Amino acid sequence: MTSKRISGVLLHVTSLPSIGGVGDFGPAAYTFVDFLAAGKQRMWQVLPLNPTGYGNSPYSALSAFAGNPLLVSLEFLVRDGWLSADRLQNLPPHEGPCNFIQAEAVKMPLLEQAAQHFLDHASDETRLKFQRFCNDNFAWLADYAMFDVLRRRFDGASWNDWPREYALRDADTMARLHRDNGRELAIVQAIQFFFNEQWCALRTYCGQHDIRILGDVAIFVNYDSADVWTHPEIFELDEDRKPMRVSGVPPDYFSANGQRWGNPLYKWQYMEDHGFEWWVSRIRRSLALYDITRLDHFRGFEAYWSIPADEETAINGQWIKAPGRTLFQKFREVFGQNLPFVAEDLGVITQEVDQLRIDYDLPGMRVLQFGFSDRGGHLYLPHQFVPNTVVYTGTHDNNTTLGWWQDNATPVEKHNLQTYLHPIEQDADVVWAMIKCASASVAETSIIPLQDVLHLGSGARMNVPAAPDGNWSWRYTPDQLHPDLSEKLAAIMVMTDRDGYVPPAANA
Template sequence: MGQDRLSGVLLHVTSLPSYGGVGDFGPAAYAFVDFLAAAKQRLWQVLPLSPTGYGSSPYSALSAFAGNFQLISLERLAQDGWIAWDRIQGLPGHDGPADFEAASERKLPLIQEAAGNFLDRASGDQRVRFQKFCQDNISWLTDYAMFNVLRRLNNYISWNEWPIEYAQRQHDALTTLLNDHGRELAVEQVIQFLFSEQWCALKSYCGERGIRVLGDVAIFVNYDSADVWTNPDIFELDEERRPTRVSGVPPDYFSATGQRWGNPLYKWGLLRERGFDWWVARIRRSLALYDMIRLDHFRGFEAFWSIAADEETAINGQWVKAPGQELFQRLKDVFGDLPFIAEDLGLITPEVDELREHFCMPGMRILQFGFSDRGSHLYLPHRFVQNTVAYTGTHDNNTTLGWWRDDCNDNDRTNVQNYLQTITNEGDIVWAMMRAAARSVANICIFPLQDVLHLGTEARMNRPSGAFGNWTWRYDSNALHPDFATKLAALMEMTDRDGYEEPAKGSDAGKPTEEAHERAELGSTT
């Protein structure tokens, strides 16, 4: 990981105020990138872009390789001529919470129609580009297309409940599927191609403005996913392809019974024998989508909590060592330097720190976690090292304003005041926390957009313990006021996170100017 001082904003694509009820790769995304550039931000952090299952969580994916069709912009499809403009009228608008159900019911048929139009009238050059995409992604694309078609044919029940010939991928059954549903399978492949075309165009737009995309890779995959259906041999399943052991975390201060996530566990021994081929393919795909990668639940690469599948809670699990050292060495051998950020929150052992430091991965520090007692002070800037990513909060936290209003107790508030010493009213807390992160020695600092916009609990993205109402927040279409960008840009300049390069010695370019003094005053009072 480089040593430049960078700053960025955390915003998932679904939170954009796009036409159609769910944020997508359309005009609102490009306007957001322009805002980032004006604010002198050099990173855009997104959550996983995978197709989602129950609950619409980006961490509950139907595939670790495919893209979420809901992120495809209908406006761009119409602009490119794949669907008529009048066909996309009357959908949910730009404002209000994301409506994933409406997007599935009303947007998917239009995207399928556009994909069919591509099959029927794409030019020679477009077909060549599509064929290259299919060839480059042959390791997962056909299987994912079959998985999606079979889900629809079986009323979206879990793959293990399909007729046995499909659940167990019998050759004759899959051959019949290919012969009888060729058009539907081709449409699925085109949808993935359209996703890739739009995302790559948006990512290129970011690159032209000096902005890198930080993506997210969850360590585990869903049982009901194309990954497990396609590769049952690399997961801990029984003869009927049901999980024997599942993932989670042990009991702790927050939960007396721990957390039973339920994802099937990997057969790490087999993966080691195969040169970690599945992980190599997964990271190759991720590096095609993102410039940098956040590894969720990093501690699971050193040791993971293994729970018997018939246990109802996580209490009776056990720690099992994982071959993280060998895995990351293999990835380094294949890809060179690893642009990874380790999500190392929670109870982290020295062995986990050693694994992260061996591969020079920065860890994460969340300022909101730092004010409860002395043990929490590792999350405060005076304990940071350079190879760190500092956050005011993440998608799993309350917004900083919501945290101050609703979550802090009197002791927390006193500690915040003693540490920051600039809190005279609740309006001060957000920028005080953002300044603390930006001023720190951490090479990277990232702010959720909710903090940049000074929003409260109503804008929270996710409550990990809540089953409903998560992931739906979208910012208002008029929220990105230029004043926010100006204020943030001034802070970036004063904390050397604006991408400015020092002039050569002897040049007059480095001398302070009247404008610089004005910006310095702005930065010291925001």
């Protein structure tokens, strides 16, 4: 038996200080896990690991199933013999913001070289392992490989702009592609195998240090994705396979026009009639990658904001009911009674959404930064928490705690925070005050963005929602993971009973 009370750190893999332009599964990831273990952290939360599309957002993926090739470590490909060490010379350094364009330009040719060498020289045992991976993931891997090959052939154009026979997946055309481009398709699959092997090794290392992975599944998928191209029948598309209605959220206090995300909506009735097969496959893939899955925009499983595709804003949408209860019952039938999910239930949440989460025993999320404006925000403060909660100082969509305090918090919020906690004499004091507040709460899980642990300001913010540029690029530097920080974290974990210790009486 172990204590349910745990703490973890939110850090996307791209924020690791790896060579090649973006963070990856290489040596820096293992150093970070060591830092987590030293700080008695027992969870690592990552953002979606899928290949990214527009704006390099992990929530704007080219596939809901595939892994992002840029997360594959070139250093480990050298270690494993698939790439020569001299190929790593003159790669972008491990310092500075992520440069996705540069990483794509320098890493992809090397990944393809490694894949070619792998296909030509792998041992019989390794080939068997690769074949098993391809067989186990055939439901998405074969189509993703074709999508990737075609997307590069047509200079990155969206699939709906490809020649009609490819866009509509003409059977003879697809058969010819498979027959004539077997090597290209195998290279894509080999890179996915590299991704899987390296991620599974890192996850195993986490497990050896009693650290679980909290992953992330975005509720919607991109229109320009392998998923929509492969399964147009499950989305609200017209006869030309263009979206009829798209996703978003209605106008609110933060946005007079709402947010028009633009993802195609699901044909929920069709999905239900077919046993939610696609969603079951998606969750099965998620549970193969993560120990626990955060369901982004959980309220969309109860009802979603449906916007006519020709509308430029989200104003003229409407709420449409979704079969969330039937879907989650299906998940229980397939994956067991205790679903390993966290419900992202931030924002304006109805009683029906709350009840769906409660009925399926899913922890909700609370963000401390939201709690200090007025009485309406008090549900985000610890005195209103229940144990089945994940508390955050802030998320990837928030400013860092220090940045929020210095640049965003109103005088009222600053006054209320100091009333609730204690006077803040120096700006930096707010960071550990919030970390201690989250850790001391009754919430069974507490998550702290690494930027807060490192006392970083607004320049380290990961994402500004609705901002078109400048997001997802923050990376820390190796020297910032100072042992003093892990020691301070560890001390707080001991005092708030998040270190895994169970009193002897609990074992009686």
